[in-house]
Each structure stands twice: as C-alpha cells, then as structure tokens.
Amino acid sequence: MIKVSGLTKDYGSRRAIHNVSFDAQQGEIVGFLGPNGAGKTTTMRILTGFMPPTDGEAIVAGYDVVEESLEVRKRVGYLPETVPLYNEMIVFDYLKFMGELRDLPNVEERVDEALDMVAMTDRAQGYIGALSKGMRQRIGLAQALLHHPEVLILDEPTIGLDPGQVVEVRELIRQIGKERTVLLSTHLLHEAQNICDRVLIINKGKIVAEDTTENLQARLVGAERVIVRVRGEADRELGLVIKEIKGVRGVELKDEGVVEFEFASGKDLRPEVAKQVIKSGYDLLELRPLGLSLEEIFLELTNSEPRRGN
Amino acid sequence: MKNIWTIAKREYQNYFNSPLAYVIALAIFLPIGIYFSIIMWVSSQQSFYGGPVPEPSPITWLFVFLLIFLAPALTMRLLSDEARMGTLELLLTAPVRDFELVAGKWLGAFLFVMVLAAGTLIFPFIMNQYVSPNLDKIKLISSYIGVILVTAALLALGTGISAIFTNQFAAFFVTLGLYFFLWFMVNLPADWLQNGGDFLNYLSISDHFSQSVNEGTINLGDLVYFLSLTALGLFTGTTAIEIRRWR
Missing domain, CATH: 3.30.70.100 (Alpha-Beta Plaits)
Incomplete structure (x- = not known):
C-alpha cells in the first residue's frame, strides 16, 4: 500500500531526508520512530501529497504521489502534527466541510460516524476553539477517518492526550490497522512497541533500522x-x-x-x-x-552497522 | 468545480462570523449614505434653477473608491492565515487542486462584496422615485457591471498576494499599495510622456471604470482589462501555492 524508494528531500541546502526506502502492507501498522527533526514529518508530508520529493519515488495506495497526487490524496487520511483546525468553526460544520471537499456521499452520516469513532459526539455543536488539546487531537483524527481511507498517516497521534485518551486512541488505531495501512510517527519507544507491527527508526534523515518490534528490541538490547x-x-x-x-x-x-x-x-x-x-x-x-532510552538506542544504532538501507 | 464552491461557501459564511464584515459594511454604507443625501439635497436645491438631474454613477464610483481601501482587509487573510495557522496543510492534502483552492477563496470574498453591492442598489432605487423621466437604465446596468468587474479584479489580485505571504498584514499593505498604484499612480506620468501615455492610461483601473464603464460605455478593452487582472490574480495565487509546496 505504501512503497517508498530512494526518497530524498532538500530544503534549500539542508537535506531533510536522504534516500529513504521502505514499504508497508495492507493491515499493517508501521511506526516511524525518531527524535525531533529526524525527517518523520517531511516523509509523511511527501506521502500525503503535501509536497513533492527532491528525488526518489513514492507509491501510496497504488498511485504515484507526484504524478497522481489527487488520487493519492483521495485515498489517504492524514493527521498533521500540529493538528490544524479552524477555531472559529463548529465541530460538525468543520467535519462536514472536509467531507464535502472529499466529495463524500451522505456527508452528515459520515461525520456522525467519525465523531462516534473518536467519542466526540457530545461536542459536535461546540466551537473548535473551545476544545481542549486532547479533544482537538480527536477531531483531527475524525477528519482523517472521515472518508474510510485506505492509508492512514498519523503524525504524533497521541501527543498531548491524557493517559486514558492515549489508551483509547491506541485501541482505535489498532482496530483500523487490522484492515488498512497505518503509518504513524512517534518519539516514544514504548508506544511503537505497543501498537506497531513493524518499526522504522529514522535518524538525521536516514532510516537506520527496520524490523518488527520484537526483533528490534532483542537486537538492540x-x-x-x-x-x-x-x-x-x-x-x-x-x-x-x-x-x-x-x-x-x-x-x-x-x-x-x-x-x-x-x-x-x-x-x-x-x-x-x-x-x-x-x-x-x-x-x-x-x-x-x-530499559534502554530512545537516545541510547540511537547511539547504539548509529554506532553499529545498519541492518538495512542506509 | 464543486470544490471551488465548497471552499467559497465556507469563506463566505466565515465573513459573517467575524466582526470585520460588519465593520466593512458600515465603512461602505455610511459614506455612501451621506454622499447620497448630499447629492439629493444639492440637486433638489438646484432643480429650481434648472440644474442637472442627479445620476447614480457617483454612488457606484464611491463604492469602488471605498473598495480600494477596504478590499485589502477582506483578502489579506484568505490564504496567508491558512498558511500561518497550518490549515493550509489540511487543504493541500485534501483532493483539491491548487487552482480550486485559490479560486474558491476568491469567489467567497467576491460573493460577500456582491452582497454589499446589491445593498447599494437601494440608492438608485430611491433616486428613481424623484427623477422624471426615470433614470437611464442602460447606464445604471453598465455601472453595476463595472462594479462586478472591478470587484472581481481587485479581489483576485488581493487573493493572489495573500497566497504569497504568511503574515496577513504584509499581504494587506502590499495589496493596498498595488491598488493605489493601479488607481492613482500608474498613469500620473502619462501626460508628460511623448509616447507610451496611452499604454499607461490603459493600465489604470480608474480610467477603465470612472471614465468608461461607469459612464455607460463598456468597451472590449475594458472587459479584457478587468478579466485579465482577475486571471492574473488567480494565476499568481495558484503559482504561489505551488511554490509553497516545493519549498
């Protein structure tokens, strides 16, 4: 469902990601693990059609992200890291607007369904500006789920949530991941272990390791x-x-x-x-x-020979 | 095309959710109302001595003149604020073409100004009650076609500039500067030049509006001028969004 090869992105003279290659199958939850500034968001933005790569190729849901960007965007649900929302809008109206942009049939039913999935039905008529950070996060997630996307790309989906909500959101992602492809980024190792089938570790724009969580842990420790x-x-x-x-x-x-x-x-x-x-x-x-901290894992990985890619 | 409408609808409703829209409505209707009263009073005084019959064209002229100052406030945040708030990322990852986004934003602002313009029809309507024979309908229609064309052009340029900036105040001042240039300044040197004066006059919004369309004559040149400016604005906006993607 996601096939990335040799992806490179330069911002001016700064190379944000370098020769990133990986793939993700249907029914798989892949975690993107790395410190801040490692290139997680950049990679996700390329995969969602937000911006084109400098070099390399990415196929998402069977379409090229550059050549067939609109087709990709129709099939991808995306929760950006900053969870951008229109504060002056009412929750229901906002989701309806996003649904209309996606040309969904029975928009209002879809909105109700998405609100139900993130347990926000009772705030449907409230203003977005009045929501807490955790609630905003869930509305952002509802927006990403609205059109039943084949591929779900979530940038730091549990950041800012309280512990109870974190458990709920992870459960939700696990449910979705059974049938669809989920790519999520996190800088929490235990979160990746908790929900992901497979983990990609990215550092300084390069993938330094790719494996199942069990294998990675065994190898790292x-x-x-x-x-x-x-x-x-x-x-x-x-x-x-x-x-x-x-x-x-x-x-x-x-x-x-x-x-x-x-x-x-x-x-x-x-x-x-x-x-x-x-x-x-x-x-x-x-x-x-x-336990090894993420920093220690990075030290470990950057010092040792990477298992795959470079 | 449906996306343009979806975006325009949200933008249009958004104006009515913000105090800015009411401030702008006031800033348009108050001066026009006062101006209208003066016109009516003066011409009623002069009609005793066979003075000229009042015409609606000063009303439409004032509407457009006020737009020069007020339209930048309507367009400044259209795209710049989306970039600043990060919601642009949402729109650019939705299945919407860049042009549809820019055109939708423009259309939302255009519809809002059209509502205001429709509101000013009350003045010619009242005027018509006091003038005999009735007002020149053709001229009135021409004036309002002019209002539509100028509004389309000004708002498209403003939308295009808003797409370039992330700071809405930067967008405001650049837009205001451009309007000033096109309204007051572009043909200032036309009289001193030996040749090329005609070309500078052709670039002036006020020449095309005040001296042509608003006086009841719509030339092909006027039509091409306003539609070209509209297209230029929307093209600039679309290009600016595309450049944002590549950066």
Whole structure:
C-alpha cells in the first residue's frame, strides 16, 4: 500500500531526508520512530501529497504521489502534527466541510460516524476553539477517518492526550490497522512497541533500522543494564563484589547506595548478583533492569552497522 | 468545480462570523449614505434653477473608491492565515487542486462584496422615485457591471498576494499599495510622456471604470482589462501555492 524508494528531500541546502526506502502492507501498522527533526514529518508530508520529493519515488495506495497526487490524496487520511483546525468553526460544520471537499456521499452520516469513532459526539455543536488539546487531537483524527481511507498517516497521534485518551486512541488505531495501512510517527519507544507491527527508526534523515518490534528490541538490547540499590552507603567494596561476578561489566558507583552494571543479554545474571550482594552482608533494596532510552538506542544504532538501507 | 464552491461557501459564511464584515459594511454604507443625501439635497436645491438631474454613477464610483481601501482587509487573510495557522496543510492534502483552492477563496470574498453591492442598489432605487423621466437604465446596468468587474479584479489580485505571504498584514499593505498604484499612480506620468501615455492610461483601473464603464460605455478593452487582472490574480495565487509546496 505504501512503497517508498530512494526518497530524498532538500530544503534549500539542508537535506531533510536522504534516500529513504521502505514499504508497508495492507493491515499493517508501521511506526516511524525518531527524535525531533529526524525527517518523520517531511516523509509523511511527501506521502500525503503535501509536497513533492527532491528525488526518489513514492507509491501510496497504488498511485504515484507526484504524478497522481489527487488520487493519492483521495485515498489517504492524514493527521498533521500540529493538528490544524479552524477555531472559529463548529465541530460538525468543520467535519462536514472536509467531507464535502472529499466529495463524500451522505456527508452528515459520515461525520456522525467519525465523531462516534473518536467519542466526540457530545461536542459536535461546540466551537473548535473551545476544545481542549486532547479533544482537538480527536477531531483531527475524525477528519482523517472521515472518508474510510485506505492509508492512514498519523503524525504524533497521541501527543498531548491524557493517559486514558492515549489508551483509547491506541485501541482505535489498532482496530483500523487490522484492515488498512497505518503509518504513524512517534518519539516514544514504548508506544511503537505497543501498537506497531513493524518499526522504522529514522535518524538525521536516514532510516537506520527496520524490523518488527520484537526483533528490534532483542537486537538492540545487546546488553542489559541493571541498577542495584542497597541500604546505607554503597562503597567501593560493593562495586568490587559485583565486578567479581563473571559476565558483569561496566560497573559504576552512582548515588548513595546505588550501583549500576551491565551484562550481555541472554544470560540473566540478576539472581547471581542478588545472592552475592546479600552474602556480602548488604541489605538489598532493589534490583531493577534499566530499559534502554530512545537516545541510547540511537547511539547504539548509529554506532553499529545498519541492518538495512542506509 | 464543486470544490471551488465548497471552499467559497465556507469563506463566505466565515465573513459573517467575524466582526470585520460588519465593520466593512458600515465603512461602505455610511459614506455612501451621506454622499447620497448630499447629492439629493444639492440637486433638489438646484432643480429650481434648472440644474442637472442627479445620476447614480457617483454612488457606484464611491463604492469602488471605498473598495480600494477596504478590499485589502477582506483578502489579506484568505490564504496567508491558512498558511500561518497550518490549515493550509489540511487543504493541500485534501483532493483539491491548487487552482480550486485559490479560486474558491476568491469567489467567497467576491460573493460577500456582491452582497454589499446589491445593498447599494437601494440608492438608485430611491433616486428613481424623484427623477422624471426615470433614470437611464442602460447606464445604471453598465455601472453595476463595472462594479462586478472591478470587484472581481481587485479581489483576485488581493487573493493572489495573500497566497504569497504568511503574515496577513504584509499581504494587506502590499495589496493596498498595488491598488493605489493601479488607481492613482500608474498613469500620473502619462501626460508628460511623448509616447507610451496611452499604454499607461490603459493600465489604470480608474480610467477603465470612472471614465468608461461607469459612464455607460463598456468597451472590449475594458472587459479584457478587468478579466485579465482577475486571471492574473488567480494565476499568481495558484503559482504561489505551488511554490509553497516545493519549498
């Protein structure tokens, strides 16, 4: 449904994305993961026909985004990152306007249906300007769903939502993703793990990794970092105790009573560490794996050989 | 084509949701009303001594003259505000051609001004009650065709300029400057030039309107002039939107 090859976009002399290639099938939710300014929005804007690429080709829903832009735009639902809405309009009128631009039959029924999907029916007659950020987000989503698009492109769909709404929106995306193609961007790793079938990691305009969430995680967590907290002061001795255990590396004394270390993933050394710490007479308060942050993943990925593309 | 109408309809309704529309309506009807009263009073005084019969053409002239100052306020935000608010992204990713977007915006503003222009028909109507024989219908129709043509041209230029800018005040002042140039300034040097004066006169809106269409004579040249300006404005707008996409 989405096929992108060699996509490049320059803004003046600055190269926003460079030779990006990937594809997404029907019934697949693909996550676009990357830090701010990595090129996520640029790629999405090209795929939605907002702007043409400098180089490369993108086929969305069977049509070329440059040559057959209107056909693409008919089949794509797009939620831009900034969630642009007309504040002076009434919610229902706004969605009706967007529906009319898409030449939908039974526009009003479609609007009701979309409002129902995002649970905003009770605010249909309110002014958009009076809505909270989360509600605006949902109206933006309703707009993207209005025409039952084959491809849904969502730029940071859960940003600014409260936790309850985040769960709801993710559930909604999961539902939609069963039959259609969803491409969503996020800078939250756990969000990508949570809803996406496959993740593309983009950094500085290049795709640095592409894999299923499980594989990516397994591959990324080459080393597991663990924090150990004991009662009282963690002195050098505690560090030495842990260091002596076979397979442990990167021991670091942190705050009072806290030591961090890592071990190669695959063989969990935590029981052994716990045993040794207690045996040495410390009161073990906590032994907890530290998840890799997105920044660490990027460091990892940009330092190691990319698996696919470049 | 349907998209042009959809966009125009929203834009037209939008004017009535904002105080600006009422301010502009006031700024048009108040001066015209006062001017009309003066015309009627003066000609009633002079009619004793066989003075000239009042004509409606000063009313349509004043309407167009006021538009020179007021139309920039109507067109300034048409596309610039969409760009600033980010809603342009919404419209440019909807299945709408760039030209349809620009033409729809223009048409919305045009319809709004046409409602105002229709409102000014009350003045010739009242005038007609006091004049015998009745007003020259052909001349009146010609004046209003002139109003339609000038409005179309001015608003198209304003829409085109609005598409270039993201700041609506920049769009306002550039539009106002262009209108001033085309109304007052373009043919100022025409009298001093040995040749080329005719060409400069041809570029002047006020020559085509005040001295031609508003006085009951519509030449092909006038028609071509106003329609060309309209096309130029819409073309500029469409091109500016396309350039925005490439940037």
